[in-house]
């Protein structure tokens with residue numbers, strides 16, 4: 001299969017991007033299979049990007065019915081369809097995505113992500129999850145890690161003016177072009193569980209405040225049994241209490257997680273479309289890098305906050321993993 | 324920016340003008356609509372092509388050939404049916420898009436792909452006092468900038484680079500890069516054989532015989548009466564790749580410090596039988612123009628392969644033959660077009676043969692096409708990110724939140740942990756001739772330069788005016804317009820051919836010329852300084868414009884402001900410079916930042932003036948981040964500094 005050439009049709013359609021990443025990367029893309037859970041706005045952006053890029057197949061999982069909230073940042077759902085005669089979010093998104101590129105197979109898988117077995121995950125090269133509780137993220141990540149082949153795992157979520165991407169490429173080898181030299185590189189990623197368990201006191205003080213704030217909200221939602229993203233400004237007092245406890249348990253000062261930031265995140269629980277575009281774009285780029293094996297992948301968190309406009313990479317690893 | 328809840332008022336009442344419905348435009352229109360914008364107007368003169376479909380996601384195969392602006396509107400209305408989107412399938416430079424038109428809008432958002440249109444929009448935004456958010460992408464790199472009159476620099480405060488040009492003799496005699504061979508093949512050989520015969524062409528000019536060459540060789544390129552097409556092709560081949568190289572080699576001086584090229588003749592490169600094999604395709608088959616292909620008829624399949632010298636030679640002869648057999652009517656009026664397969668094949672093959680002769684590495688047809696056609700490197704992801712950033716800046720502009728305006732770079736490699744790097748915008752450049760009244764100075768030999776030279780090389784090429792009016796005091800020397808009578812046109816045409824010092828109102832040292840473009844509402848004064856001699860190599864225009872920048876424009880590559888999805892542009896140069904710095908930084912930690920700063924060369928005062936370094940420290944409350952931002956600004960300045968040297 002490796003020597004397979006691009007068809008004339010593919011060369012014509014992908015001309016501009018082949019000029020960016022080369023025919024070899026394009027061939028690898030066209031043979032890759034991507035699984036996505038949770039049709040949030042940022043995920044819709046991501047799906048659009050990789051369907052346009054020409055992955056082999058894209059499988060969507062999201063059984064939820066269409067709600068008004070789902071429409072706000074998702075351009076894949078047409079409003080006249082929102083009276084959706086039983087169609088799920090994933091069904092509706094598939095219908096739109098198919099149109100973007102006839103060369104990509106887009107399909108829907110029904111059911112609970114956690115109920116799928118090894119043989120299911122084994123079909124994919126990339127798994128992206130969104131709108132999932134903390135525990136589910138960890139479990140899916142572990143499932144991917146147990147497979148004999150390497151599956152690239154990502155989580156993505158946006159709220160208010162902010163967005164977060166987590167990346168686990170396990171043991172990842174790639175080539176890097178610097179000026180005219182090509183070098184072989186290798187990276188070792190921690191799992192999601194390992195990354196979010198790194199004691200806060202061990203992390204450099206400069207680490208994005210968003211990292212901590214989002215962990216507080218995540219923890220709050222887990223403890224309260226909320227659906228992901230189902231936390232609002234009314235919860236502020238309880239969230240601040242949670243922050244206090246976490247900071248104490250982690251033996252860091254409370255200034256580690258600014259109250260104003262938490263307040264802002266709770267005020268705008270919804271996604272903000274420009275942030276979805278940015279986060280979905282960066283995630284698309286990362287997945288393309290991971291599939292093609294070209295270029296530095298980000299390790300292992302990415303944060304964007306429209307408030308200051310910075311798109312920052314943080315490497316959250318335990319400096320002494322034995323402990 | 325404040326919290327989400329606070330935007331909606333600013334967004335709801337806003338009337339927005341988008342210029343460009345291409346790669347950035349499709350993403351931008353979608354994100355604007357999702358964000359709650361209700362009144363969006365969009366101008367684009369282009370129609371949809373197949374190569375757009377990999378990223379301009381509002382378009383489908385079935386839309387090829389239709390107006391981008393209109394199809395984009397219809398596509399977005401499907402998911403946001405209740406907003407107003409007004410499309411204009413037109414050139415933004417049309418006179419109907421005048422200052423009055425621009426004044427209607429609260430903000431203008433550019434997603435353009437060329438310098439000319441960007442300048443035009445910049446000038447109209449300045450004249451109409453409407454804020455402009457400008458953008459550009461190349462591959463994984465991109466940027467967004469904000470231009471608000473009087474508050475930040477305008478798009479032209481740092482001069483834009485002229486399209487890359489090469490010294491004539493590099494192209495005709497001493498190519499050292501593949502692109503030189505492409506320019507030769509496209510602008511000289513292709514133009515000579517298939518283009519307008521009356522056009523000036525330097526193809527046969529050699530360093531040592533430029534005087535008599537043009538006459539005697541005029542017929543070499545003509546196909547003789549009853550000349551066999553195979554014969555003709557071989558004769559052309561032997562002439563340009565064999566004889567001409569021999570002539571060039573005879574000038575020893577040229578090759579003292581250069582590798583000597585190898586003359587190529589068909590008899591050495593191709594065995595006779597290889598040519599006869601090709602004869603088969605010529606008979607029969609469809610004669611529809613653009614689908615004729617030498618590659619197909621020779622059975623070469625993969626345009627990504629680098630073909631051998633023999634293969635390129637066969638493509639050369641085959642494509643030349645196909646032009647005469649299948650497309651003879653077009654010969655004499657053809658210009659190179661990247662979508663013309665046969666033209667691409669001919670140019671690619673000719674460039675490769677020349678490259679082989681000069682010891683330059685050969686390239687695939689795919690690569691050659693990219694270089695010859697100046698094809699953009701574009702991916703959907705960067706456009707999506709940039710469109711998101713444009714909307715964020717647009718909202719700040721609508722809220723008049725000047726403190727928080729940023730120009731943002733989208734990088735391929737992280738710089739100080741950042742993939743998206745915001746920088747505080749620069750203040751207006753006080754010497755910018757577009758947004759200030761500072762006159763320019765032109766050094767010119769007023770006895771040897773015609774008014775035409777001034778119009779073409781300065782007014783159009785450097786000042787970017789399309790419909791200029793040129794005056795000294797109240798005397799009109801030249802103007803362009805629809806309502807001129809014949810007498811005036813004759814008068815102006817006569818003026819064009821006069822030396823500057825012989826004009827009805829003579830232009831000499833000390834004269835102030837006023838140049839105006841009514842459509843752009845842009846006036847500029849040029850102070851003339853007489854100078855006798857110009858260096859032909861370094862100052863090929865025979866005149867040099869000063870002011871506006873601290874250095875002559877020719878030497879000044881450009882600053883970061885975006886050229887949209889464009890292949891050879893300022894953006895890529897600028898960002899690749901930033902990226903080079905970034906790579907150095909990857910190994911550095913905080914202590915290194917300071918070290919790096921010290922190593923920075925002293926900035927010329929002029930550059931310092933144009934950047935508000937003091938304000939930069941206010942960007943963030945977190946002191947550690949200040950350092951980071953400050954450092955980035957230095958990077959940006961360093962890029963500028965490099966350009967000025």
Ligand SMILES: [Zn+2]
Pocket residue numbers: 476477478479480481751752755756757758759
């Ligand atoms: Zn200016």
